[in-house]
Amino acid sequence: xxxxxxxxxxxxxxxxxxxxxxxxxxNLITVFMSIELMLNAVNLSFVTFAHLWDPVKGQVFxxxxxxxxxxxxxxxxxxxxxxxxxRATLAVDQIDLMKL
Amino acid sequence: MTLDLLHLMPTDxxxxxxxxxxTITGVLIMLVxxxxxxxxxxxxxxxxxxxxxxxxxxASQAQLALLQLAERTGFYGTVETSTFSIFFHVLxxxxxxxxxxxxxxxxxxxxHHKGEFFALITFGAVGMCLLTSAVELLVxxxxxEISSIATYVLAGYRKENGRGPEAAIKYFLLGSFATGFFxxxxxxxxxxxxxxxxxxIATRVHTGGHPGLILLALGLMLVGILFKVSAAPFHxxxxxxYEGAPSPVVALMSTAPKAAAFALLIRILYGAxxxxxxxxxxxxWLVAVLSMTVGNLAALRQHNVKRMLAYSSIAxxxxxxxxxxGAGNTGITAACFYTAAYASMNVGAFAVVTLxxxxxxxxxxxxxxxxxxxxxxxxxxALIFFLISLIGIPFTGGFFGKFFSFTTAMGGGAVWLVLxxxxxxxxxxxxxxxxxxxxxxKPEGESPVPPVAQPIGVAVSAALMLAxxxxxxxxxAPGEVLKNAAEGAYELMPHSMQMVNSLVxx
Numbered sequence: 001x002x003x004x005x006x007x008x009x010x011x012x013x014x015x016x017x018x019x020x021x022x023x024x025x026x027n028l029i030t031v032f033m034s035i036e037l038m039l040n041a042v043n044l045s046f047v048t049f050a051h052l053w054d055p056v057k058g059q060v061f062x063x064x065x066x067x068x069x070x071x072x073x074x075x076x077x078x079x080x081x082x083x084x085x086x087r088a089t090l091a092v093d094q095i096d097l098m099k100l
Numbered sequence: 101m102t103l104d105l106l107h108l109m110p111t112d113x114x115x116x117x118x119x120x121x122x123t124i125t126g127v128l129i130m131l132v133x134x135x136x137x138x139x140x141x142x143x144x145x146x147x148x149x150x151x152x153x154x155x156x157x158x159a160s161q162a163q164l165a166l167l168q169l170a171e172r173t174g175f176y177g178t179v180e181t182s183t184f185s186i187f188f189h190v191l192x193x194x195x196x197x198x199x200x201x202x203x204x205x206x207x208x209x210x211x212h213h214k215g216e217f218f219a220l221i222t223f224g225a226v227g228m229c230l231l232t233s234a235v236e237l238l239v240x241x242x243x244x245e246i247s248s249i250a251t252y253v254l255a256g257y258r259k260e261n262g263r264g265p266e267a268a269i270k271y272f273l274l275g276s277f278a279t280g281f282f283x284x285x286x287x288x289x290x291x292x293x294x295x296x297x298x299x300x301i302a303t304r305v306h307t308g309g310h311p312g313l314i315l316l317a318l319g320l321m322l323v324g325i326l327f328k329v330s331a332a333p334f335h336x337x338x339x340x341x342y343e344g345a346p347s348p349v350v351a352l353m354s355t356a357p358k359a360a361a362f363a364l365l366i367r368i369l370y371g372a373x374x375x376x377x378x379x380x381x382x383x384x385w386l387v388a389v390l391s392m393t394v395g396n397l398a399a400l401r402q403h404n405v406k407r408m409l410a411y412s413s414i415a416x417x418x419x420x421x422x423x424x425x426g427a428g429n430t431g432i433t434a435a436c437f438y439t440a441a442y443a444s445m446n447v448g449a450f451a452v453v454t455l456x457x458x459x460x461x462x463x464x465x466x467x468x469x470x471x472x473x474x475x476x477x478x479x480x481x482a483l484i485f486f487l488i489s490l491i492g493i494p495f496t497g498g499f500f501g502k503f504f505s506f507t508t509a510m511g512g513g514a515v516w517l518v519l520x521x522x523x524x525x526x527x528x529x530x531x532x533x534x535x536x537x538x539x540x541x542k543p544e545g546e547s548p549v550p551p552v553a554q555p556i557g558v559a560v561s562a563a564l565m566l567a568x569x570x571x572x573x574x575x576x577a578p579g580e581v582l583k584n585a586a587e588g589a590y591e592l593m594p595h596s597m598q599m600v601n602s603l604v605x606x
Contacts, residue, residue, distance in 0.1 A: 041284070045284070057290070086260075
């Protein structure tokens with residue numbers, strides 16, 4: 001049987017990939033996908049820990065995370081569309097009307 | 101674990117009564133909005149939302165009756181009614197009410213999806229209220245998202261502007277990013293302790309568990325929450341979002357979600373990780389110093405009023421976090437009080453800014469505020485009053501907020517933190533005074549720019565009055581609010597009653 005720690009390591013790797021993608025990528029959609037990757041990495045952790053502790057609690061959490069991710073996707077894509085309508089670009093570097 | 105959902109007690113529903121009232125109000129607004137013909141003005145829906153908020157306020161007062169019961173939690177131990185949660189419920193409902201009153205008079209006449217605007221504010225309030233009474237991390241997460249998603253949309257409400265969508269996308273992306281960290285923290289704490297109930301986590305952290313995982317969890321959750329309260333170094337989004345979002349929305353989101361997030365921060369730190377206090381105190385020391393210094397230094401360089409107030413709000417998060425250097429109960433009391441003081445003066449300041457700059461921010465710069473005191477003495481005077489409170493001059497809420505926060509930090513032995521805080525308060529006075537001077541200067545030239553909103557409407561006057569009254573009461577007679585804050589703190593941490601008496605001498 002595959003030890004639980006492997007799943008945790010995979011989850012950490014996926015989460016790091018998500019963070020890296022968020023910081024490196026220059027397209028709004030890709031940045032948004034990186035966030036989704038982070039959430040899914042967390043879900044993997046939850047399922048692993050559910051196996052370790054309490055099968056119901058951890059897995060219920062996963063369902064709620066998925067639901068919230070769906071709500072976020074709906075709102076996020078709507079915002080991305082409104083950005084595209086206003087600016088006709090999805091490049092992060094060009095969304096710069098306001099600077100620090 | 102049995103899922104006998106039919107065995108919910110009536111008291112369970114009573115425990116989330118304010119949230120239920122707000123949800124029903126929001127749904128009602130959406131339904132009426134959808135059934136009205138398109139050309140009808142939706143302004144009255146704002147009154148409906150305000151009415152619902154008043155009912156929610158009454159509902160949270162009615163919850164005081166629940167405190168008599170032996171059982172403190174409901175819904176299988178996921179929500180708790182305590183003086184702590186009621187304190188924040190009243191505060192948040194108050195802020196939402198004032199925001200709705202501002203919006204009622206300042207939103208453009210028609211074609212602006214007003215109905216949805218009011219509904220979104222109401223739904224956001226549901227999340228913020230729930231966040232302060234949740235004692236289980238799943239509910240915490242859901243509440244955090246309910247409040248966040250509503251504010252993401254509200255931030256981008258001025259779609260035509262270009263800055264609106266930009267503010268929304270920045271807020272949304274960075275907010276979801278921070279939520280990801282918070283969620284990963286929850287997963288780690290679940291892995292380390294096998295529980296997501298805050299009180300259970302505390303006992304299991306105390307008896308061991310996996311120290312590495314727990315530390316990681318604490319760090320990740322802190323990132324998520326500190327982002328929501330816009331403390332440095334997680335503050336980058338704040339000025340851009342405040343500049344791009346409509347001013348009434350900024351009045352809301354610079355205060356209410358922050359108050360809720362501070363309540364969450366208190367619950368997580370003092371409720372779940374009291375055993376790790378030696379670790380998180382220095383961390384928050386650093387965050388407090390960074391927030392104060394970065395916020396104030398950056399605010400000095402701003403020409404845009406809303407950006408300046410954004411950086412000032414970062415600095416204020418710093419002053420508040422300084423209270424966490426105080427051990428146990430006093431830290432919580434001072435932080436709760438500061439939240440109330442900050443909320444009342446900041447919401448008031450943004451109310452005036454909305455009126456002077458206009459909904460579309462026609463007059464956004466500090467130099468545009470020149471001579472406001474002569475053109476509309478009421479607005480100029482009110483803004484000066486709020487700025488004086490933000491500086492922290494006595495007889496205003498801001499003074500006592502800072503006073504309690506710094507006294508607490510001093511009691512916790514953080515002398516340097518207090519010194520840096522006091523220096524920062526002096527520094528902050530510089531940019532607030534710059535704006536005050538600009539307001540009080542005689543308007544130059546032959547054609548002074550008239551303030552946009554003339555005459556001042558009934559609703560927004562009521563909002564201003566409420567904010568001024570709250571700031572004054574907190575500055576002249578802070579005793580009652582402080583007592584409530586201390587009671588809430590005591591209920592949260594009954595084991596550490598040392599020193600709290602030193603604060604309640606008023």
